[in-house]
Amino acid sequence: MRIDKFLKNSRLIKRRTIAKEACDQGRVFVNDKVAKAGTEVKVGDIIRVEFGNNSISAQVLNLSESCKKEDAVTMYKIM
Numbered sequence: 123m124r125i126d127k128f129l130k131n132s133r134l135i136k137r138r139t140i141a142k143e144a145c146d147q148g149r150v151f152v153n154d155k156v157a158k159a160g161t162e163v164k165v166g167d168i169i170r171v172e173f174g175n176n177s178i179s180a181q182v183l184n185l186s187e188s189c190k191k192e193d194a195v196t197m198y199k200i201m
Contacts, residue, residue, distance in 0.1 A: 123185045125152060125169070126159040131189060132197040134171060134180065144171065168201065 123131075129141040129150070144150050145159040151170040152161055163169065167182045179201040186197060 123163055123187075124159065125150060125157045125161045125163050128163050128169075128182070128185065128197070129171070131186060131194065132180075133191065133194040134169075134178065134198065149173070169198070 126138050126141040126145055129135040129144075130138040135141040135144065141150075142159040145157055145161070148156050149172045150157045152163055152167055154168075154170075157169075163182055163185070165182050165185060168179060169182065170177055170179045180198040181201055182197070183199055184197045186193075189197065
């Protein structure tokens with residue numbers, strides 16, 4: 123699954139266009155490497171998203187093409 127789609131489906135970032143822009147600006151990392159919007163993620167990858175002075179690290183637990191808002195938290199684990 124593409125990183126921008128995963129960020130949107132998991133609700134870590136609200137919109138896919140915002141996720142794509144964050145990737146293009148170099149604020150998203152997959153396994154400590156800068157990720158482009160088309161970077162593929164798989165179960166077990168560590169994702170880090172930087173927002174200004176803050177950053178969030180999460181481990182991918184589940185890949186789902188679509189899910190309900192309540193189920194989105196099962197897709198990742200905050201590190």
